[in-house]
Amino acid sequence: MNWRGVKAIYMSEMGRTIRTIVQSLVSPVISTSLYFVVFGSAIGSRITDIDGVSYGAFLVPGLIMLTVLTNAVSNAAFGIYFPKFLGHIYELLTAPLSFLEIVLGFVGAAATKSLVLALIILLTATFFVDVRIEHPWWMITFLVLTCISFSLLGFIIGIISNNFEQLQLVPLLVITPLVFLGGSFYAINMLPPLWQTISLFNPVLYLVSGFRWSFYGIGDVSIFASLAVVVAFCIVCLVVIWSIFKSGYGIKQ
């Protein structure tokens, strides 16, 4: 393993975050705070408790997932698209690095950023609502797995995108609807039966549900179903990336 190479990619990606600290950390924190103010306090005060949890507190895991998912995808997508767009990807291809090492560097950095962001938002949330975490280890497991799997997805998007429009289209058209319809803001038993069934095909539902269970012990689906979906999603992304590198699609002729 070329660990120095992996570390170089990782550190250079982390350096990019520090250069763009406002965009990377401050803006997600502000927008999440706004969610808490608007949904948690203003609207939430008129919504009854869900399974004994106040709506404001119920929102916390969903909002963290919303931010983690969108940021992991965009960070990883941009991280690999940028060298592709500017051409300095040649350096990665001519270096003695395997595909796994390149993925480890980029995805590791994107996942780290999302993880830090999630913790910052969790901290921010404690200023607005009473947050309790019943199963902290499950919470960390879910968070880490989600950060990794969606950074992998972002990496795929970055590689197959041919322009900035495509780079933004997938997060906008795919991730955002999945997250909003994945129970970030509600429990799915609040939906009509047909939509409940449809929601079960949304992978994000399992993430949010499992994550919320680790906070309050309540979830839409079983914790093991959630875990299985996250792990399966991770594996699918890895296989896709492996086949991309194998065929060279999007990066190598």
Place this chain on the structure above:
Amino acid sequence: MNESMTTQPGQTLISIKQLGKRFSNGFEALRGVDLDISEGEILALLGPNGAGKTTLISIICGIVTPSSGEVLVNGHSIIDDYRITRSMIGLVPQEIHLEPFTTVWKTVCYSRALFGKPSDPAYIESVLKDLSLWDKKDSIIMALSGGMKRRVMIAKALSHQPRILFLDEPTAGVDVELRQGMWKTVDRLRSNGVTIILTTHYIEEAEESADRVAVINSGEILLVDEKDALMRKLGKKTLVLNLKTPLAAIPDSLAEFELQMSDDGLELVYEYDTQRERTGISSLVQGLLDAGIGFRDLDTRENSLEEIFVDLVRQDS
């Protein structure tokens, strides 16, 4: 480091066998290229645009996947043993590709780390100093001039102390001063035993710096030879005679020499082959004297590599 000790100067370092590349759009960029490159030499790869020079380099460096054939670097396959072969190679691509928001120092150190080498600030410092980049080490890439950026590209390629350096059109769009500086760097590298493969459009540069020349056209190597041997083999010499008095026409007695006369009739040009036993010069001079044509001065010049090259490519197409 024992990898670097296995070949001696003059031994084959890169062996290219029947290398072919067909791109997904059907374009055949390389057709069965065979080429051996020796340790410590400077090989100039000459060819018109689209000849396959960059494709050939890109395959050896790992940017393009070959369709057929194989490349061995120091006996290692570039596919199966890519970690070994790539560690030995530095590439300066034709175009400038740099991350704009980082500094010179950081980007060069980054390149070294990508190749898995431990950091070595003293070495990076010497590379930057050699390329006159030392005072710019903390500058943001974006703020550098084009020539500086190109030097940063070279510094990055040298950052991991490669034994083989590929320079793809190193002097295209570079001013005279920088170009001279670049050749100085090349000379220094060569004296350190680095094998250099360069492509260039400036044939006089190949003529000046290369040990061997390979001419490539339409994805095929037309010829590889020692530069001096090539010049000798294909080189014709031209004899120019400045006459005392203008000549109206070339006398029939001199027809066998196929002379060319200038418009003013004051100059006769004779082309001859240096490789032939009899160049015909003495009989030409005798013939001139017999015909009563006196000359003031004479001059001979060798054909340049450029003319040889143009001839070859024209014959090929």
